[in-house]
Amino acid sequence: MFQIDSTLISEEILENDFVCNLNACKGACCIEGSSGAPLTEDELPILEQIYTAVTPYLREEGKKAIAEQGVFVKGMDGEWETPLVNGEECAYVAFSDDGIAKCGIEEAYNDGKIDWKKPVSCHLYPVRTRAYTEFTAVNYHKWTICDPACALGEELKVPIYKFVKDALIRKFGTTWYAELEKVAEQHLNK
Incomplete structure (x- = not known):
């Protein structure tokens, strides 16, 4: 250290x-695990603000999970995180035609709909x-x-x-x- x-x-x-190899892993980090992406306190109001602009990029399952749980949730460890669909993939996941998990937030950012790329924990990964x-x-x-x-x-x-x-x-x-x-x-x- x-x-x-x-x-x-x-x-x-x-x-x-x-170097991420999406062709090999298919974005597994967005669909594996037992909790959503970690969020900072500062990111919570941002998620609330951008949600309407991000909605068109999300799957119906993701929108339903967010409607039921909220745009963010308190995880089992007491920390804020993104909600999950059926306890599995991140509710903000969208899949490309070739089955690769993509971030709906980042897709909205790439299209110029919002000016926030995605949660910093996702951007920083690994x-x-x-x-x-x-x-x-x-x-x-x-x-x-x-x-x-x-x-x-x-x-x-x-x-x-x-x-x-x-x-x-x-x-x-x-x-x-x-x-x-x-x-x-x-x-x-x-």
Whole structure:
């Protein structure tokens, strides 16, 4: 671990490679697991504001789940998250013609309907952050469904921190990311 400002960062995000391989995994991170995407307090009113613009991008099952549960829910751990369809995939998932799970929020963003890309936790994946009283932990979340992404990242030689650069800048800022690049260069040249 190393520290930048009030963040403690796992060396794994420097040492491991990763590039999403949607053709291999079909967006499994949006449909696997037992909870929705983690949300920050700041994201809750945004989801409420954009929901009408996002609705046309969602499946009927997703719209029904959101109508019943709300645009966000309190998870079993007491944290805010996106609702699920029948306890499975994220309610905001839409599927492409070739069966790949896509984010309905991000599709609306890509079409210029909203100016918010998606929850930062999704944008950061496979990096997960956790705020504590004194610091925020920045860790690599390993999941076997992402093995194809690890293989593609290794083939293309793209470390995790570079793959999620835009998301890390969104979360922590450009100055923080520039410091991370310096730390990464020093660490990897040891």
